[in-house]
Amino acid sequence: MDPIKEAMLHRSKAAKLERRGRWISFTCISIIVLVVVAIFSFVATRGLATFFDNKVNLWSFLSKTTWSPAVKDAHGAPQVGALPMIVGSFGVTFLSAIVATPFAVGAAIFMTEISPQVGKRVLQPVIELLVGIPSVVYGFIGLSVVVPLIRNVFGGTGFGILAGTFVLFVMILPTVTSMTVDALSAVPRHYREASLALGGTRWQTISKVVLRAAMPGILTGVVFGMARAFGEALAVQMVIGNAALLPQNLISPASTLTSVLTSGIGNTVMGSLENNALWSLALLLLLMSLAFNLLIRWIGKKGEMK
Amino acid sequence: MDAKQKDKLATGILYAIAGIIVLLLASLLGYILIQGLPHVSWHFLTSPAKAFEAGGGIGIQLFNSVYLLVLSMLISVPIALGAGIYLAEYAKANWITDVVRTAIEILSSLPSVVVGLFGFLVFVLQFNFGFSILSGALALTMFNLPLLTRNVEDSLRQVSFAQREAGLALGLSRWETVIHVVIPESLPGIITGMILGAGRVFGEAAALIYTAGQSAPALNFSDWNPFDIASPLNPIRPAETLAVHIWKINSEGIQPDAAAVSAGASAVLILAVLLFNILARFLGNRLYRKMTAES
Amino acid sequence: MQNYSLTDTYLKPFDAGQEIAIATKDLKVFYGEKEAIHGVSLPFERYKITALIGASGSGKSTFLRSLNRMNDNIEGTKVTGQIMYRDLDINSNAVDVYEMRKHIGMVFQRPNPFAKSIYDNITFAPRRFGEKRKAVLDELVETSLKQAALWDQVKDDLNQSGLSLSGGQQQRLCIARAIAMKPDILLLDEPASALDPISTATVEETLLRLKDDYTIIIVTHNMQQAARISDYTAFFYSGTAIEYDETRKIFTRPKIKATEDYVSGHFG
Numbered sequence: 001m002d003p004i005k006e007a008m009l010h011r012s013k014a015a016k017l018e019r020r021g022r023w024i025s026f027t028c029i030s031i032i033v034l035v036v037v038a039i040f041s042f043v044a045t046r047g048l049a050t051f052f053d054n055k056v057n058l059w060s061f062l063s064k065t066t067w068s069p070a071v072k073d074a075h076g077a078p079q080v081g082a083l084p085m086i087v088g089s090f091g092v093t094f095l096s097a098i099v100a101t102p103f104a105v106g107a108a109i110f111m112t113e114i115s116p117q118v119g120k121r122v123l124q125p126v127i128e129l130l131v132g133i134p135s136v137v138y139g140f141i142g143l144s145v146v147v148p149l150i151r152n153v154f155g156g157t158g159f160g161i162l163a164g165t166f167v168l169f170v171m172i173l174p175t176v177t178s179m180t181v182d183a184l185s186a187v188p189r190h191y192r193e194a195s196l197a198l199g200g201t202r203w204q205t206i207s208k209v210v211l212r213a214a215m216p217g218i219l220t221g222v223v224f225g226m227a228r229a230f231g232e233a234l235a236v237q238m239v240i241g242n243a244a245l246l247p248q249n250l251i252s253p254a255s256t257l258t259s260v261l262t263s264g265i266g267n268t269v270m271g272s273l274e275n276n277a278l279w280s281l282a283l284l285l286l287l288m289s290l291a292f293n294l295l296i297r298w299i300g301k302k303g304e305m306k
Numbered sequence: 307m308d309a310k311q312k313d314k315l316a317t318g319i320l321y322a323i324a325g326i327i328v329l330l331l332a333s334l335l336g337y338i339l340i341q342g343l344p345h346v347s348w349h350f351l352t353s354p355a356k357a358f359e360a361g362g363g364i365g366i367q368l369f370n371s372v373y374l375l376v377l378s379m380l381i382s383v384p385i386a387l388g389a390g391i392y393l394a395e396y397a398k399a400n401w402i403t404d405v406v407r408t409a410i411e412i413l414s415s416l417p418s419v420v421v422g423l424f425g426f427l428v429f430v431l432q433f434n435f436g437f438s439i440l441s442g443a444l445a446l447t448m449f450n451l452p453l454l455t456r457n458v459e460d461s462l463r464q465v466s467f468a469q470r471e472a473g474l475a476l477g478l479s480r481w482e483t484v485i486h487v488v489i490p491e492s493l494p495g496i497i498t499g500m501i502l503g504a505g506r507v508f509g510e511a512a513a514l515i516y517t518a519g520q521s522a523p524a525l526n527f528s529d530w531n532p533f534d535i536a537s538p539l540n541p542i543r544p545a546e547t548l549a550v551h552i553w554k555i556n557s558e559g560i561q562p563d564a565a566a567v568s569a570g571a572s573a574v575l576i577l578a579v580l581l582f583n584i585l586a587r588f589l590g591n592r593l594y595r596k597m598t599a600e601s
Numbered sequence: 602m603q604n605y606s607l608t609d610t611y612l613k614p615f616d617a618g619q620e621i622a623i624a625t626k627d628l629k630v631f632y633g634e635k636e637a638i639h640g641v642s643l644p645f646e647r648y649k650i651t652a653l654i655g656a657s658g659s660g661k662s663t664f665l666r667s668l669n670r671m672n673d674n675i676e677g678t679k680v681t682g683q684i685m686y687r688d689l690d691i692n693s694n695a696v697d698v699y700e701m702r703k704h705i706g707m708v709f710q711r712p713n714p715f716a717k718s719i720y721d722n723i724t725f726a727p728r729r730f731g732e733k734r735k736a737v738l739d740e741l742v743e744t745s746l747k748q749a750a751l752w753d754q755v756k757d758d759l760n761q762s763g764l765s766l767s768g769g770q771q772q773r774l775c776i777a778r779a780i781a782m783k784p785d786i787l788l789l790d791e792p793a794s795a796l797d798p799i800s801t802a803t804v805e806e807t808l809l810r811l812k813d814d815y816t817i818i819i820v821t822h823n824m825q826q827a828a829r830i831s832d833y834t835a836f837f838y839s840g841t842a843i844e845y846d847e848t849r850k851i852f853t854r855p856k857i858k859a860t861e862d863y864v865s866g867h868f869g
Contacts, residue, residue: 021481079583231417
């Protein structure tokens, strides 16, 4: 019989390699998916125990302001009010985003519209380096420069939401800037040319045409920055003061979900209420990160529709 | 104020913002290096840390950081390669791929402290690895995987489909073509991404404080048997890294020279990250030129 | 452009004495729901050059790429019907597609040498298939490059990157790479469309020499090229083979109106 015909009717080495390769690569991707599923299920199981095993009321968890899981209140229910941390987390997140956005958008406009030369040669590497600096270094600088500065100017200890905001502002600035740069560069050239041809000044063109067209992209960048700020742990923990109290003002010691987690989880016994309550905070953190993700998707979809 | 004046004012403000950002980085770097570099000496880089007195070094922490980095890259690079290949070459446009992509997106946006806590729960407690290099490396792997995977996928997609067809038309499998033709061609992008990933891993602390631990037991640098408890290579020993050390001495340090030690350690960390950045750029460009070399 | 009937066709019958290398029977190609090739049945004679001509979008390239199942790799594409090669329907799942492609090679429209040396470009696949002997590989490189009329230009530096060659040289390297596998059939998808006239002429000469050893099927946009090098020509129109005959007849006395209009330059 024809040997070539014969060979074609048998499974070749290439076919076997292909099968194996497909299998290997699928295994790798499955590992990643598995990790994500495991993270959610483990953290959820732990985090929900507070509500199911320890019978803590979800609403009081979210709205009460006293965080001392070891102490029971008059009704015998443990005092796990997470509101101070929730306020702290959202506080530093929103404030740092509010401060960072104008800077980021300004820098991005400078890099794309005003001076792409300087932008590419100077600002681009600066932004990349800012991203690369580890968060503990930001924390250390916050602790040794920002906190004393606040203490000297405003009094108090210097620790608090203001210090956290300042550190996070620098940390999310590069994220928001580089995503805004991408959004601005994606605006077609002829938009600008049309506006300039109509006699608009450069600033009118930028503010009325370019920024408007790039809005969904800029918003995505800001939400990304907020997600990063919300999840940042150590840098914030080092400067916020770590007092689980509802912040009275921007310079009183406060705490965030992440700061309580990092300082607390090692000091509690697994399975105890104190520990479960911390896992509930972790679950909250996880859900928020999911929420930011959904928000980014939603903005992306809205942007596409336009 | 008319439109022209507004335009001038806006331009001025934009220049100011750009200047402020450059100044910000310059002062950050300047502060760390000026504060830290005077403390950096051979002694500082090689001697162990001290808990209660001045004069401690960062030798063990530095070694731990490097060892953890190597170990986590050894675990994450093959997985990221496989996963990236799957996404770039085999993933069909269906719901499974959507789920996979969403999972990767979520993993990449998870706060690293959550990843660390999960590692604590699973590796440290469940698998009983304890606070150890191994737990830390696995936590860092989870932290690093989504970005590496995306980088591999993007780099593979940069290579034209015609290269795959060339291999297929010779009777080779897609897998062989990807491994022997496409990956070598996308190596500049992959390597750059890996080095940048390594830089991130090197500076990461939140994922490590509850996995690799916050203590650095003394090591016997003449014992290289990975099964001995004092051996630097032992993967089951607790291992505080440089980044964790900076956090630790700043939040609960009682050394009299805590500020100096953290400044020195920060300077070393920053220099390492700078080195990774420069290396990534340099190697990426060089490889790229080599690959596309006109003879 | 007027619409021509798709049922008004002439396909030359082959005698029993003529050896057929590969033949399709009622070959249909679907892109998703859309039927791009409407049941084409064409035999291709051994050691001849057959040209597939037709306007862009007529389906000639799609048809060619089905012959060694390259369309398998395009998501959403489905090929039905039979492709008979060595008494086997190679479009069936029983046939190992990789083994089959070793014998039915392909050269693409854009030169796609690997980013490897000239030597490695040619020996890469043979080595993957187990040929490790240096002498055999050296010999293979020399004969394939000679057959592809590239040897004299590159023999002094086989280690230079395949990408450092000119477009025409790259395409001949791709031809050399394909024939290093010693295939039965060589499929070429507009191999000269990205090349200048001089390179085109060299590639054409190469093909004319190759036909002693290979069955060649070539898609071309260029009617002069088809007339110069092919023995048979099939004219494709709107996913159908309208006319298939000896090249000389197609270009001098086409039997179908659509073919006549196309070869005389009325559309395309």
